Amino acid sequence: MTAAILLAGGRASRLGGVDKPLLDVDGRSLLARALDAAAGCAPVVVVGPPRPGVEGVLWVREEPAYGGPVAAVAAALPHVDAESVLVLATDLPRVEEAVRVLDDAAALLPPGDGVCLADESGRPQWLVGRYRTRALRERAERIPVAGASFRELIAELSISVVRAHEGVVADVDTWQDLERARGEGRHHDRDH
Secondary structure, three states: OEEEEEEOOOOOHHHOOOOHHHOEEOOEEHHHHHHHHOOOOOOEEEEOOOOOOOOOOEEEOOOOOOOOHHHHHHHHHHHOOOOEEEEEEOOOOOHHHHHHHHHHHHHHOOOOOEEEEEOOOOOEEEEEEEEEHHHHHHHHHHOOOOOOOHHHHOOOOOEEEEEOOOOOOOOOOOHHHHHHHHHHHHHHHHHO
């Protein structure tokens, strides 16, 4: 079984502080998309302030609040006993497609400490990955997690990086990103 850690506690400063996971893209919030992508995982741990109407998940907060993605993962790991954990940012409009690519890659790759997706330029997107829980836990215990980069967390781990198709790991950090995502959804619907 695979667990899931969904990162939903950022400040969204480039979006004026809105609750980014609740932004709507084509009728579904970004958080709902991430929850759907994590369907079948147990437990599903969401790091961030609880949102109304979301059930069947465990809500936790990182210490300090807004301490970054490594602090968020470290806060969630004590609640995870599965061998592997899906780590997902909750600002990815195409997160379900991203998880399908991860699943396919994980099935084909040799054993290691994890796999993450890269954007079309080859830049790793660490917050779209499936990792060995024990490896993450051991590293999180050995580094100061508040403000740490995910690269520091996985520095000594054997992580495979798989390039995703264009736009699959594009996130929403700005209002322009949100409009792009909404436009892509409308274009996709017309094509099918």
